[in-house]
Amino acid sequence: MWSMHFPIWLFIQHNLTVLEEVDLSFNNFYSPAVPNWLWDVNGLKSLNLEANELSCPFPNKLGNLTLLETLNIAGNNVQGIIPGTMQNMCNLRSLDLSANNIDMDITEVIDRIPNCSWKHLQELNLRYANITGTTLQFVSNLTSLTMFDVSENQLSGPVPVEIGTLTNLTHLYLGSNNLIGVLSEDHFAGLMNLKYIDLSHNNLELVIDLHWVPPFSLDVASFPSCHLGPQFPEWLQWQKSIRYLDISNNGLVGRIPDWFWTSFSEARHLDISMNQLSGDLPLNLEFMSMITLSMRSNLLTGLIPKLPTTVVVLDISMNSLNGFVSDFRAPQLQVAVLFSNSISGAIPTSICEMQQLRILDLSNNLLSKELPDCGRNEPKQRNPSSSNFSRVKTMSSFSLRITTLLLSNNSFSSRFPLFLRQCPSLICLDLTQNRFTGELPGWIGEVMHGLVILRLRSNNFSGHIPVEIMELHDVRILDLSNNNFSGAIPQYVKNMKALTGTATANDSIAYDILFEGYRDKYLASGMGLSNDSFLVVIKGQVLEYRKNILYLMSIDLSCNSLTGEIPDELSSLGGLISLNLSSNLLSGNIPYKIGNLRSLESLDLSKNKLGGEIPQGLSDLTYLSYLNLSYNNLSGRIPSGHQLDTL
Ligand SMILES: *[C@@H]1O[C@H](CO)[C@@H](O)[C@H](O)[C@H]1NC(C)=O
Ligand SMILES: *[C@@H]1O[C@H](CO)[C@@H](O)[C@H](O)[C@H]1NC(C)=O
Ligand SMILES: *[C@@H]1O[C@H](CO)[C@@H](O)[C@H](O)[C@H]1NC(C)=O
Ligand SMILES: *[C@@H]1O[C@H](CO)[C@@H](O)[C@H](O)[C@H]1NC(C)=O
Ligand SMILES: *[C@@H]1O[C@H](CO)[C@@H](O)[C@H](O)[C@H]1NC(C)=O
Ligand SMILES: *[C@@H]1O[C@H](CO)[C@@H](O)[C@H](O)[C@H]1NC(C)=O
Ligand SMILES: *[C@@H]1O[C@H](CO)[C@@H](O)[C@H](O)[C@H]1NC(C)=O
Ligand SMILES: *[C@@H]1O[C@H](CO)[C@@H](O)[C@H](O)[C@H]1NC(C)=O
Ligand SMILES: *[C@@H]1O[C@H](CO)[C@@H](O)[C@H](O)[C@H]1NC(C)=O
Ligand SMILES: *[C@@H]1O[C@H](CO)[C@@H](O)[C@H](O)[C@H]1NC(C)=O
Numbered sequence: 001m002w003s004m005h006f007p008i009w010l011f012i013q014h015n016l017t018v019l020e021e022v023d024l025s026f027n028n029f030y031s032p033a034v035p036n037w038l039w040d041v042n043g044l045k046s047l048n049l050e051a052n053e054l055s056c057p058f059p060n061k062l063g064n065l066t067l068l069e070t071l072n073i074a075g076n077n078v079q080g081i082i083p084g085t086m087q088n089m090c091n092l093r094s095l096d097l098s099a100n101n102i103d104m105d106i107t108e109v110i111d112r113i114p115n116c117s118w119k120h121l122q123e124l125n126l127r128y129a130n131i132t133g134t135t136l137q138f139v140s141n142l143t144s145l146t147m148f149d150v151s152e153n154q155l156s157g158p159v160p161v162e163i164g165t166l167t168n169l170t171h172l173y174l175g176s177n178n179l180i181g182v183l184s185e186d187h188f189a190g191l192m193n194l195k196y197i198d199l200s201h202n203n204l205e206l207v208i209d210l211h212w213v214p215p216f217s218l219d220v221a222s223f224p225s226c227h228l229g230p231q232f233p234e235w236l237q238w239q240k241s242i243r244y245l246d247i248s249n250n251g252l253v254g255r256i257p258d259w260f261w262t263s264f265s266e267a268r269h270l271d272i273s274m275n276q277l278s279g280d281l282p283l284n285l286e287f288m289s290m291i292t293l294s295m296r297s298n299l300l301t302g303l304i305p306k307l308p309t310t311v312v313v314l315d316i317s318m319n320s321l322n323g324f325v326s327d328f329r330a331p332q333l334q335v336a337v338l339f340s341n342s343i344s345g346a347i348p349t350s351i352c353e354m355q356q357l358r359i360l361d362l363s364n365n366l367l368s369k370e371l372p373d374c375g376r377n378e379p380k381q382r383n384p385s386s387s388n389f390s391r392v393k394t395m396s397s398f399s400l401r402i403t404t405l406l407l408s409n410n411s412f413s414s415r416f417p418l419f420l421r422q423c424p425s426l427i428c429l430d431l432t433q434n435r436f437t438g439e440l441p442g443w444i445g446e447v448m449h450g451l452v453i454l455r456l457r458s459n460n461f462s463g464h465i466p467v468e469i470m471e472l473h474d475v476r477i478l479d480l481s482n483n484n485f486s487g488a489i490p491q492y493v494k495n496m497k498a499l500t501g502t503a504t505a506n507d508s509i510a511y512d513i514l515f516e517g518y519r520d521k522y523l524a525s526g527m528g529l530s531n532d533s534f535l536v537v538i539k540g541q542v543l544e545y546r547k548n549i550l551y552l553m554s555i556d557l558s559c560n561s562l563t564g565e566i567p568d569e570l571s572s573l574g575g576l577i578s579l580n581l582s583s584n585l586l587s588g589n590i591p592y593k594i595g596n597l598r599s600l601e602s603l604d605l606s607k608n609k610l611g612g613e614i615p616q617g618l619s620d621l622t623y624l625s626y627l628n629l630s631y632n633n634l635s636g637r638i639p640s641g642h643q644l645d646t647l
């Protein structure tokens with residue numbers, strides 16, 4: 001057999017009638033589509049034109065390729081892609097039209113596929129092709145199908161029971177359509193070879209006898225929102241070779257059955273989120289093999305178990321768990337989303353060994369005491385014989401990779417955690433609403449130089465705001481409000497380059513680390529599943545922060561005991577959108593150059609001891625929609641003009 005790759009011209013002189021396979025995938029033919037000689041190669045059995053940005057319809061001569069067995073036109077941009085002349089292509093085994101804008105009713109698409117080939121057609125891929133239609137009844141004529149993918153289209157109507165007669169079917173992808181109705185055991189009766197199934201994002205209801213024994217043994221089972229509940233589907237327990245299981249949002253009620261953990265001990269991705277599952281989790285899941293585990297938004301109680309060494313992404317947020325097992329460990333964990341539980345006690349010291357951890361969200365829990373001081377403990381464990389151990393050395397030899405640490409709304413009560421000295425990669429730190437006390441250390445600016453978001457709001461921090469905080473070049477959200485900071489606002493704010501609007505901060509880096517990178521990395525790739533099913537895993541708070549990063553630049557120092565004048569330099573923060581210095585003891589004048597804060601939408605200087613005249617420059621703030629200068633000693637006229645007239 002001849003197989004052909006570039007360069008084409010080398011082959012054109014040769015006798016093309018012997019050519020059986022042409023693979024021109026991933027090139028950039030613009031119109032006029034494909035080289036004309038191609039349609040005269042009558043002996044062709046396999047033609048791959050995937051991903052070529054083809055944009056005109058295929059010529060009628062395509063129908064001359066009557067020996068064609070494999071035709072792949074996926075990932076082009078051709079409307080009305082299938083010519084009506086294919087009626088003699090009786091040998092077609094595999095047809096891939098996915099990721100095109102076919103824009104037809106599905107019965108019309110099937111009619112274009114030569115009826116002499118129906119009985120032999122094994123692979124039909126119409127994923128993401130803008131196909132409509134209300135019936136899939138035609139499948140009863142495609143008896144040899146092994147792979148049937150119509151996901152991500154606009155199909156409606158029921159799934160015909162005849163689909164259960166496709167005994168050779170291994171891949172069934174119906175996800176992301178508007179299919180309706182009930183699927184019963186009968187729909188699966190003959191599918192003894194089925195390995196991959198995706199019914200996600202439809203309006204389907206799976207009504208199946210709990211004690212049914214399926215004829216198949218699945219690898220990938222995607223059943224989110226399929227109304228499987230209220231009882232946990234017992235029939236799943238026979239699916240021991242499952243690698244990917246998603247039964248989120250199925251109205252499941254009651255305890256997770258014991259067999260769940262053993263039947264799926266080899267699974268890599270498990271998602272049982274958004275149900276009403278209750279009861280304690282097992283204390284030890286080390287014998288399992290999953291990479292991602294999502295149990296978000298259930299009614300689970302008990303402790304956070306010892307996890308398998310393989311776990312990378314864990315989401316048990318929005319449950320009622322109350323602590324960590326004493327020997328908690330998860331060496332590969334990168335994303336731990338545990339917010340809104342009732343977790344009390346201290347964060348386990350084993351966190352110091354989690355060298356891969358990137359995102360830790362423990363907001364809205366009952367955690368107290370101190371964070372572990374990894375700098376003190378960890379090296380001793382590693383090198384117990386060393387008695388000649390300087391702290392400075394410790395610092396440089398050991399650090400964590402955490403980028404996002406969210407601890408808001410707990411009961412931590414220490415000084416600013418030394419733990420953070422081990423976190424030089426931090427981008428987002430939220431300690432809001434705890435009982436942290438004492439002064440902020442100068443090393444904030446040095447150690448956490450990449451911080452984009454720093455929220456220390458509603459604690460009991462005191463002392464001066466350290467000058468070093470101005471070394472946070474990338475900071476965009478600085479919220480120190482509602483503490484007991486005293487002294488003057490530091491000068492040199494110019495160093496906060498992101499806030500000056502000179503745009504050195506790199507959105508795509510922060511965006512990627514906070515969120516996006518995890519999507520592609522751990523998505524069950526090649527399984528025909530939609531990205532969205534994974535997105536759910538780390539949505540919630542992290543996603544909200546992502547939005548802030550892109551749009552909000554703010555400084556909030558309100559409700560402290562700050563004294564002195566508002567530094568003139570503040571007016572160099574041309575990117576600032578919101579500035580709140582309310583409820584302090586600030587005196588002096590409002591800086592004359594305040595009009596330089598061109599991006600400002602909200603300015604709150606109320607409840608201070610500011611005096612003098614209100615600077616005319618305020619009227620230059622064209623985006624200003626909130627201004628509060630009340631409860632000061634300001635005098636003179638309120639400036640007029642521009643934006644101020646509209647307030
Ligand atoms: C090729 O197709 C054209 C038009 O569809 C037809 O006229 C011609 O006879 C075909 N040639 C062969 C060799 O099948
Ligand atoms: C699908 O086809 C409709 C026309 O029926 C068109 O308006 C729409 O843009 C197409 N959608 C995509 C995603 O190509
Ligand atoms: C197959 O299609 C041809 C032309 O489209 C039609 O004439 C013929 O009746 C069909 N055969 C069957 C068995 O449906
Ligand atoms: C199956 O094929 C036969 C013969 O071409 C046709 O009459 C029938 O309508 C087809 N059934 C469906 C559901 O398309
Ligand atoms: C199913 O596949 C087997 C083995 O490839 C084949 O022998 C059989 O004919 C196929 N069955 C159908 C209904 O196509
Ligand atoms: C703080 O956490 C508790 C416990 O999870 C929760 O009930 C409460 O709503 C949270 N408060 C805020 C303001 O989020
Ligand atoms: C301590 O460490 C330093 C530098 O590593 C070394 O020069 C010195 O000899 C060590 N002292 C002892 C007592 O081990
Ligand atoms: C805040 O810290 C001070 C000492 O810095 C302490 O006296 C005070 O009790 C603390 N307040 C609260 C509410 O914890
Ligand atoms: C604020 O700090 C001062 C010392 O700077 C202290 O006297 C005062 O008690 C603190 N206030 C609160 C509410 O903790
Ligand atoms: C931001 O970072 C991305 C990824 O590292 C890089 O491709 C891009 O060029 C950077 N942009 C700027 C403005 O530095």
Ligand SMILES: *[C@@H]1O[C@H](CO)[C@@H](O)[C@H](O)[C@H]1NC(C)=O
Nearest residue numbers: 519520523526528529530531
């Ligand atoms: C998932 O998202 C990535 C990037 O956004 C995209 O390249 C990829 O094709 C998507 N995969 C699926 C199955 O939709």
Ligand SMILES: *[C@@H]1O[C@H](CO)[C@@H](O)[C@H](O)[C@H]1NC(C)=O
Nearest residue numbers: 481558559580582602604626
């Ligand atoms: C400024 O902070 C004070 C106290 O924290 C708050 O009451 C006020 O709403 C804030 N102003 C704006 C515009 O957010």
